[in-house]
Amino acid sequence: MIQKGSSESRDPEAPPRDADLQAQADKAGAPAPLRWGAFARAVYSRSLGLALVVLFLASFILHWTQSARAAAQEALEHGEAATGTFAYLADPQLWFESFQNWQSEFLSTAVLVVLSIFLRQRDSPESKPVAAPHDQTGD
Template identity: 50%
Template sequence: MRGQPDVVAAPRERDRSVWPRGEGRWPKFLRKNGLSVAALLLFLGSFIGQALTGFHVANEQARVHHDIPATFGQYLASGDFMEAVFENWESEFLQIALFVVLTKFLRQRGSSESKATDGPSDVDEDPNEKRGDPNAPWPVRRGGIVLALYQRSLSLALLFLFALSFALHAVGGASKYNEEQLRHGGEVVTTFVYVGTAQFWFESFQNWQSEFFSIACLVLLSIVLRERGSPQSKPVAAPHSTTGGG
């Protein structure tokens, strides 16, 4: 109508999320737990793939040596499969456990994987100051030895999983080693003796070195490279000298 000012629509606020649409289409459980669900599904798919392809390879080798091919169940219970699985788990748990512990004490200027180079961080706060907080986890409110263990529980759990995987790698590796020894007329050894062989440590070190190298790459690359939307990265516009992911 004449005589009335034109109505100007208010500017729409720009959605700064990486995926601005479609969040409501996901079930609530997946929205809140998608990261763990995706990781576990990737693990399951890879684990099944390893089992199926490993079974095929093992039976191909059995035919070459004129041995009786194993059933799938026999393969899953074999030292060959056990050694292959836990040799890798061992290195992964060692990698994460050491990374958790090392980042408590060591810094890397500019890396999103490091605490700030100067001053305390939120993760350094004394949990005893939160004992009266009703929302704090039960071990924090309980205090004492329970709290002492709880505030180190992440590294302790990872180190336990490393030790368990290390032991199962040794058991599976010894079984596989003894199968080869019997096939070629060699001497069977105990698991304890096998752990002292170069073969066992070669299997361990070839995985450990790759895990430690990948940590170093992540720490150093995060200084100058970015991944928008990932908590493992600094904000895209942050200066290279900014330390931490915040």
């Protein structure tokens, strides 16, 4: 996806920089996983996305299990039957809490992208140059 004017977006007119990873593996300073074969290149070229998926799943599972445990303990304190961990996946409270967290994350990301179109931070690698026009994408 491309957000025209955002410093966080890639330039839509720039050529693809990761077109031939096998040829780039022989360049000086190239990361070692690029030389370990096609599977290693495929995993390494998506390693950031994979790491973020693993972190998301880990945080969701931790939230789910701990929230289920707290809900079960509260139910027992009130003399009610405790809900099992898997049954808690259908509980609206879990999804209410989760969506509140996700909503704040999406909002903060959207604010950063939109503000980076119009605002600048001098000498920051995350910002476009101060004199760059608003419609310039990337740096």
